[in-house]
Structures are given as structure tokens and as C-alpha cells.
Amino acid sequence: MSLQDRLPGVNYAVITGVVKKRTGLFTTLKGISVIHLLVENTVENPYRESGKSTYEIRVDLWGKAARALDDRLVPGTGILAEGLLAHREIEDYTGGLRHQNVLRASRVEILYIEKER
Amino acid sequence: MDIRLPSINKVLISGNLTDDPRTNILENGTHVANFRIASNQRYRARDGEWRDKTCFVDVVTWRQLAERVASRLHKGSPVMIEGELQYTQWNAQDGSKRSRVEILARSVQMLEKTGESGDRPVYSGNMDNPPNPDPSDEPDYSDDIPF
Numbered sequence: 001m002s003l004q005d006r007l008p009g010v011n012y013a014v015i016t017g018v019v020k021k022r023t024g025l026f027t028t029l030k031g032i033s034v035i036h037l038l039v040e041n042t043v044e045n046p047y048r049e050s051g052k053s054t055y056e057i058r059v060d061l062w063g064k065a066a067r068a069l070d071d072r073l074v075p076g077t078g079i080l081a082e083g084l085l086a087h088r089e090i091e092d093y094t095g096g097l098r099h100q101n102v103l104r105a106s107r108v109e110i111l112y113i114e115k116e117r
Numbered sequence: 118m119d120i121r122l123p124s125i126n127k128v129l130i131s132g133n134l135t136d137d138p139r140t141n142i143l144e145n146g147t148h149v150a151n152f153r154i155a156s157n158q159r160y161r162a163r164d165g166e167w168r169d170k171t172c173f174v175d176v177v178t179w180r181q182l183a184e185r186v187a188s189r190l191h192k193g194s195p196v197m198i199e200g201e202l203q204y205t206q207w208n209a210q211d212g213s214k215r216s217r218v219e220i221l222a223r224s225v226q227m228l229e230k231t232g233e234s235g236d237r238p239v240y241s242g243n244m245d246n247p248p249n250p251d252p253s254d255e256p257d258y259s260d261d262i263p264f
Contacts, residue, residue: 007131007132007133007157007195007228008131008197009131009156009157009158009159010129010130010131010156010197011129011130011131011156011158011172012127012128012129012130013127013128013129013130013202014125014126014127015125015126015127015202016122016123016124016125016126017122018122041126041202042122042124043124043126043201044124053203055126055202055203055204055218056204056216057202057204057218058218078122080123080125084158084172085128085130085156085172085174085202086172087171087172087173087174099173099217100217100218101172101173101174101175101217101218101219102218103202111122111123112122
């Protein structure tokens, strides 16, 4: 394959939002720490009566960052999450495969915590 | 001073269409096109080998952009998408609730060379609203995730 044929591997996503749910900090079989977050993202939307749309975005935080922020990422925390879109398959209760897209964060910045608002 | 949470939701991703776009025209005449892209991320594994990891993601376009996508893109087309993540929910046939995250595209850049000039058109449109870790350590997802 020549260089001209290779598609640039661009994959970047950034959102702000409020942590709605989270898992505990746990370690995978490969020994990597991870926290799974469900983040409520609200964007302005002039076409809606409410003037906004709210989405729930799954965010994964891995490794040192997960361990460092474990105590602070409580539900209600406002965050900025930056990273790449990833795809994962999980088995549901029927044994079927489900596909999910998640934001695999390389950086999470805490914008506020609930009690500070 | 009270500062509210900034509203940020941006995605920039490249990939190839996995199938031809599926198009639909709503009762009010609005065009909508849906397609899926496969985006490869190259990474170096622990054994030193370079590998590709593929992310599949659904994309939705509206109005003029949907029309252009439908007429110009096909299975395998390389594209650069700029848009935002959106979340949709629906009821499955078994009554269970399903949801997914997809990209609402603001612009679609076709990366396939067209003609000798090698122009790469960028299609964009007003789609503000539809009408209505180290990758080499790719973890397994055998652990239950409660959401």
C-alpha cells in the first residue's frame, strides 16, 4: 500500500458534561485500572422547545488517570473528557452481542464538583 | 461570578463506509442518510508489532448533506467526518430499551480523489437539528458494566 492509499487515522472527540453514573475503580485481567462513566452532555439546540438536547455518553478512563481521579469522579461532577471514539462488544443477558461506542478518554479535567456549585 | 458548564461536543474522525448509505425521505420532504464507518487506529502492541484496531460508528446526516452523501458515497468510500456525538434511544422488538451513540455529521469530506485534479470535496450543511489508553493494552470487556 502506498502512502497515498493510507487513510489518515484521525479519531478525536471531546465533550463536557456531568457524571451521572460510574462504576468503581476496577482492574482488568491484564492488570489495568479502569473506571466507566456515564456522562450527561447538554448541547444548545435552537430547534427544540427547551433550547437544548441532552445526551448520555459513555466515557472510559484508564490507567494512572483513572486511579488519580477515582476519588473525585463522583456523580454530579462536571467534567471535560477528551480522547478517541472506541467500539466495544458486550454480551447482554440473553447471550447476544451488543455494540457500544464509548469515548476512551486520554484526558479528563474536573470542572466542578457537586458541592462546589 | 457564577460560571456555567461550557457546552462542548465535537468529533473528528476518518474512516471508510462499511456499506452504501441508507437514505430516507421524511413526510415533510426532509432527506436523511445513515451510514456506518470503520475507523482504523494504528498502534504498537507490546510485542512491538504494529496493529490496527477498528472502531465502527454510525453516522447520520440531514437535508442537503444527506442528498450529497447519498449520491456521492458508497461502500468503501474514505471520508473525514466532523460532527457531534448524539444519543438515541428506542424500544427493541422484545420490549427492552436500547440506545446507541452516533455521530450527527456537520460536514463530510470525501477523501477519494475525483478526476485528475485530485479535488477532495467537502460537503456541509445546516444540520443543527433533525426535524423532529495505550491501545496496545486493549482491555477485555468481560467485566459487567452496569450501564
